Amino acid sequence: MKWPDLFEETYAAITINKARSGLTILGIVIGIASVIAMVAIGQGAQSSIEANIQSIGSNLILIMPGSQRGAGVQVSSGRGSAQTLKLADANALEKEISGIKAMAPEISRRYQATAKGKNTNTQVIGTVPAYLDVRNVKIYSGNFFTGQQQKSLSKVAVLGPTARDDLFGTDVDPAGQSIRINGIEFKIIGVTKAKGGTGFGSQDDMIFVPLETAQRFLAGEDYLTTISVQAQDQNSMTTIQQEIANLLLRRHNIANPQAADFNVLNQSDIVATASSVTSVFTILLSSIAGISLLVGGIGIMNMMLTTVTERTREIGLRKAIGGKRRDINRQFLAESVMLTFLGGIFGVILGWLLAWGVSKFVNIATQVSFVSVLLAFGVSAAIGIIFGYYPARRASKLNPIAALRYE
Template structure:
């Protein structure tokens, strides 16, 4: 019964000074809310980066040309023309633990339909590209091996290209012109949205690889080789085998630089995940400083409360209240402030995170862990910073307290 009475007295004391109580809670409210918002933003960044890398395909290795070196002058990375279609075929045949190999070429062109035109990225791909990149055809069909071998002028377009050229009309079966050459649209890809870098993954046109090489771009080399490894645990081993095979095929001697680069997307994802986790913790730590400030505010107001209620404390001790009774009373008051501030902070933090997702293109991710952690910390802050004022109140001499004016 004493505990219930103490809680009732604590609530009554806070309600008797509503403005002061709200101002005292403000530090806790801001601290808890800031922790939740900052961590949800950090988690959102992490998830967006992970989704962006995952959209390129799972268990992926990407082989790209190295930089050309002529006359001692090294050009930009990827400028070399060292990769050939035969390299991709050799990787497919000679290296185990691989599901798919998809060589690609790409360039930017103007695509025309009727009186509409659109500048976009045109990729030359093989049928395996669809499986590696986890693409889905919303309508029509995808490029086949027959299309590639026959150098057919067919195209599969992204939803952004379809909208800008055809509006609401179904593009399948229509003819478009790419670099002033006719192509028949055989399919439209399902939307994949923006990548974490802000690029539109639906602003693409896919054509058969050999058609792009021979009829569109007039090249014999390829821009990249996408490799999907069967098992994540075999990524490093397969990468080493790919590098060894390409060095042999390109007749690169020991000690000489490779004329190609192999990127391991799993390693990149792990690095990015680690970086974004540190960013999230950093943001959360900065926000948590507000909780410390809020705790100091609780201590300050409880000290004022002890001073104001000195006579009340003296009367209670004269009537038999023990050190423990007075201590419990003031600790409960400080904890109530922490609990109330924590609950309001959780409400505002979750609300702001949801509003950010609703009114912007950025998605925040709210999880239970930061909510529980910040609320627990707010209650602990109230308890910790209430100990000194509670001890001061409990140690008051009842005679001196009764004399206090």
């Protein structure tokens, strides 16, 4: 049988029972569409997280406290619990390590903030004016606090846009008004510009206060939770990262680098970590979607087996008029591949629409990649062959005499 004839026979066979073919295709459509949509959501999340991380600044090295270990004590109290990172460490870094462009120590914690009866629980960051440059924060209205205000323990606060919205409402300039953070009154002097990062770790839901003020009045402690260091350029980052680690080990009198009570992370490490998290997330989502594709494939097999039984006499006739095993096999295989391929086409369209709908209405960035579309077609054709193979083989092996007499 020639290929155009095979195609025509296949088309005729599929259109004879449109409802059944349609429903079987639907199984594949749903499978392919969910794979496409899930991969798109996963990849969208990945690139938005990466963009978020890039937006916190450039050439950034973050120093965070590690786990606290007392002498001789084997119990670790967990990462970030050490209270040994001090302002003096930050100052020493700036003095002793070359290649640092700017540096911002900070102490951050969540506090309840209230203003005129509204309140919110938000991240309060005690830091220095250099934070603006290091962490790529821009002022929207008013001012950030000055070095003078910082040193004089002024109770001034700069709101992030989300914190501003929560406490005063959108499009209100709160400068000059006062808020209470943890019961202590602060005067608002400015609002920062929105950074946009939604969902994964908003950088807009924050209140900035001078470092010493936060340490003295809010935390009552003098340790730091992060030191953000901006390197001069990308190339010197690894060297600086190493120098920082060495200096801090020396300052903290720790001989074994494994026992360090701090972590030095550079931005690309954070990106890599976040990417590995989101790719696990993508794999998880798409394998769940893959299961529905498998179910769709079983639906194809089921329909093809039914078709072979129903058309036993037709198969007998085709053999009687000269159809060989190969011809019969090809015909039924072509039917299942055509079903899955159609399912693949509609599935890609539906998946693309789903991804589009998710980014439009649920506000999660999505990205339909060409590779996933190509993969969807490959997978759907493969499903057609795999799940069509057994029914087609069964059809081709039918004995023509028995098949012709089949009632």
